[in-house]
Amino acid sequence: MGGGIPGPASSETPDPHILIVVPSRGMEAGSALADAIAAAGQPRPAVVAAQDYAPLIDMRAYDGFVFLGLDKRSPPKADFVQDMRSLDKPLLWVGHHAGLLGEETLASLGLSLSGPPSGKYRVPSGRPAGAAVELVGTLRVSQPATASLVLRDGDGESAIGAAQSGGLTYAPIVPDFAPGTAGMDALVQLALDRFATLSGPARRQPAFPDRIAEARADDFAAAVHLPVYVSESHISEIHGPLDGYDSDNLHSHLVRLRDAGAEWVVIQRIFYQNGVFATEIFRDPQRTATLESLANIVSDAHKLGLKVRLVPVVNLTEKSLRPGDWRGMIEPGGPSTGEGRHLWWARYREILLEDAAFARDHEVEALDIGAEMSALLGEADQWRSLAADVRDGVGYRGLIGYQVNFDVMTDISWDDAIDYLAVAAYWPLSETPFPEVADLVAAWDEIWAEVAPWVRERPELRVEFGEIGYAAQPYASVYPYTAAPDEQGRLDVTEQLSCYLALEQHLARHPEIRGVGIFASTRNDVDPASTGYSPFAKPAAAVVRRILTR
16 A cells, blocks of 8 residues: 655656655654755655555665664564565665564675663764664674674773665664754764665656646557456455455556556446436445545556556446346436436536546546446537536546447547547457457458548547457457356467457557557466456467557
């Protein structure tokens, strides 16, 4: 979950970017250290409570780390320790719990720690106030470590107050964090020395207007969907643990898709209604993502340098589904307009503007004003009014778009009200399973020949394959719009691979397709035997990476 928020962008070489991690009762001390570092002329580090450290994400987002082990009763969480063990960046560890890094690890660095010495030790300084520090252990050093702070007691005896080896500086002290004390001065100097060689942060997001300008000018937006179907993380009696957008378990997904070449992550917020003719839309307390959980995933994505596209979705409740029903058939109140239709639009406007305000406040780069509501595409005045309210009423300054189903993409008459059209590009490409790649490419040629004139007539509109994916099953090319194309649910990675190879060729030949949203990164990403949409850990993963990095 979210740690400290990176600082503002700079057009020059970015400043070092340090994260101070403290126990929950140590935020005041952490802030005092951050202020003292800033007073020394360096950028103020971010400060985060240990329980809010974002595993994997913060390790990449920051260039250097300080851990303040102020409370021997409050060790850091295991994920933080694991990140620090594998860290290839500078680390200043202060006080307790260094043993969690591993005795073998410390020994290899020439560091060993035993019980604390008797007596009071002081930091050599001309300052009389607060010079005494608590030593949590007796530090001994050997090659390749070197002492970087030596303390003295009243009899002139010395003790090592800090040592440096490799990327680690360890200080087994708990100083007085009051400004201007010798202990604080020494700790600040240790931090300045430790991070002196940093040239800039691992990642820094440009300012929001610059990110939007970059997105508008980008020839190809590379995205991966990260769908979540619960409000927040919880344990289900039926399904067991379920991850919401608040879960640390999603960090590995963000890192995976970033490493695959994605520049965007697509997240969703799902609302529900009881049947295609229902006039009431509602939040499911177990399934509609909370704004708090969305804030967490947006913050984590931004730390990795990812842009975010938010898609509000209206789904039908499972109990209301009839054979063949889906959200594209939603017609509130029935085929004829009336009071029920007006009630539905008012409710939809309410939830969309709530999401738009969230997107404004959290600098989400792109917002869909709808997703695949095919039966309502003809109500142009409503869609234009929604787009205007998002821009002018809410004041959202990111990109505004709509996700349209493939079979009705050319039916939109209000495309001038949006910045991009994200096509759910699930066109069937074959009538039989296991087609040849050449046959799939030919199918794409035939499909695109029909819609290309419509696209060329709208040069100001970004047309993207905003959602596209293939299950790892036979018939994936025949029924790409379902996660279960094969009635027997058999695993087949070859057809999934063929579909992605054909998509790669099609995109290369048609630069007017300005982006792709791969569906999807799921809990089965690391399972090569999963039969769902995830292409990761399968042969298709290499092709997906080429598509995203084209």
